[in-house]
Amino acid sequence: MRNEDPAPQATIDRPQFGFTDQELASMDTVYRDGLLDGRVIVVSGGGSGIGKGIAFLCNRLGADVVICGRTEDKLVAACDAMEKASGRRPMHVPMSIRDPDGVDGLYDAVFDRFGKVDHVINNAGGQFPQDAIDFSRKGWLSVIDLNLNGTWWMMQAAAQRWREQGVPGNIISIVANVERGMPQAAHTCAARSGVIYLSKTLATEWAPLNIRVNCIAPGVIESEGFRVYPPEALERFHDANPMKKRGDVWDVAEGCVYLMAPSGDFITGEMLVIDGGQAQNGVVWPAGRPDWFGGTKSDQT
Numbered sequence: 001m002r003n004e005d006p007a008p009q010a011t012i013d014r015p016q017f018g019f020t021d022q023e024l025a026s027m028d029t030v031y032r033d034g035l036l037d038g039r040v041i042v043v044s045g046g047g048s049g050i051g052k053g054i055a056f057l058c059n060r061l062g063a064d065v066v067i068c069g070r071t072e073d074k075l076v077a078a079c080d081a082m083e084k085a086s087g088r089r090p091m092h093v094p095m096s097i098r099d100p101d102g103v104d105g106l107y108d109a110v111f112d113r114f115g116k117v118d119h120v121i122n123n124a125g126g127q128f129p130q131d132a133i134d135f136s137r138k139g140w141l142s143v144i145d146l147n148l149n150g151t152w153w154m155m156q157a158a159a160q161r162w163r164e165q166g167v168p169g170n171i172i173s174i175v176a177n178v179e180r181g182m183p184q185a186a187h188t189c190a191a192r193s194g195v196i197y198l199s200k201t202l203a204t205e206w207a208p209l210n211i212r213v214n215c216i217a218p219g220v221i222e223s224e225g226f227r228v229y230p231p232e233a234l235e236r237f238h239d240a241n242p243m244k245k246r247g248d249v250w251d252v253a254e255g256c257v258y259l260m261a262p263s264g265d266f267i268t269g270e271m272l273v274i275d276g277g278q279a280q281n282g283v284v285w286p287a288g289r290p291d292w293f294g295g296t297k298s299d300q301t
Contacts, residue, residue, distance in 0.1 A: 018053075018222055018248065019249065024052070024053060024056040024081070024249075025081070025085035026085075027057075029060070029061075030254060031254070031261070034061065035062065036058055036063035036260065036261070039058075039119065040114045040116055040118050041055075041064070041065050041260070042068070042106070042107075042117055042119070042120045042121065043066070043123055044097055044122055044154060045068075045069050046065070046066075046067025046068065046069060046121075046123065047067060047069045047074030048074050048078070050123055050221060050249045050252050051069075051123035051174075052067075053249030054249075055067050057250070057256075057257060058253075059085070064091070065082070065091070066090060066093065067079070067093075068097075068106055068124075069094065069095075070094065070095070070096050071094070072092070072094040075093075076092060078092075079092050091109075091113060093106045096150070097122075097146070097150030098153075100157070103150075116165070116167065117169070118169070119172070120170070120171045121172050121256060122151045122173040122195075124146070124150060125151070125188070125191075127143050129184045131184060132184075135187060143187040143191060146191075147195065148191040148194045148195060151173055151195050152198065155171055155202065159202075162209060162211055163209050168210035168212075169210070170211070170212045170213075170259070170264075171199070171212070171213045171214070172215070172216060172256055172259050173213075174216050175271070176188060176189070176192040176217055176218070177218075177219055178192050178193045179279050184286050185286060195215065199271075200213075200269045203268040204269065207268065212259075212264070214259050214271070215270070216273075217271050217272070217279075218247060218252050218274050219274065220240060220241065220278065221249060222249075240278050241275060241276035241277050241278035242276065242278075242280070243277055247276060258272075259272065
């Protein structure tokens with residue numbers, strides 16, 4: 001059952017947020033069993049958070065799932081949990097999407113094992129909350145390289161292989177709400193905006209190759225990723241959307257399946273926003289709302 005409590009119970013030690021493995025294994029879904037039978041799906045950052053939720057659902061629906069990420073222990077633990085839930089063990093590949101050679105190695109391994117890839121879910125990424133004026137050069141470059149360049153390497157390498165084989169493909173990139181800017185996350189706003197408009201461009205360029213390219217923009221989604229934010233920010237994250245609640249990883253996972261299933265066959269170049277109306281209503285201040293905007297960083301967002 002999903003957590004419908006609108007306000008997170010933040011504590012100083014930042015408890016684990018999101019669903020347990022047992023909950024991911026038994027969550028109700030609107031999709032029928034076997035919907036993704038025979039499909040090979042690569043999920044970057046699939047060892048935790050939103051990526052893990054996506055991988056769990058795809059595995060439960062019959063897909064051959066491949067997860068990748070930098071921390072092998074997380075990948076192995078996620079594969080163990082999915083195998084326990086479905087009897088099918090996903091493939092895992094430890095690597096960094098920042099490394100184009102590592103991306104090539106990932107796809108080589110997947111094609112060697114399965115002979116194809118049907119869908120690529122670009123979920124890997126990361127950022128930290130900070131006023132833009134205080135970004136270090138290293139911090140800026142790190143976020144841009146991971147969220148923009150890494151996503152591009154994953155997209156291009158897949159598309160080149162699909163073109164070589166003469167087969168269709170589908171790319172979904174998990175981005176962010178950027179229409180109104182992202183105060184205290186300017187680095188990821190810049191990178192995710194790049195991915196969004198890159199995706200719109202590629203959707204046109206790659207249409208003759210029968211490759212679809214779309215994005216999903218989550219709002220406040222409760223997952224392990226909440227641990228990077230201070231408790232005072234977590235207490236008010238839900239106030240940024242008119243529904244006054246947090247989303248969860250299952251919301252995003254089911255959105256991904258919608259774009260992978262036959263329901264998404266005529267959708268390309270689009271961005272599916274899953275945010276409870278946040279894009280029309282509010283701004284999240286992940287490090288606390290400044291005095292200028294009617295709050296103090298110590299006690300408000």
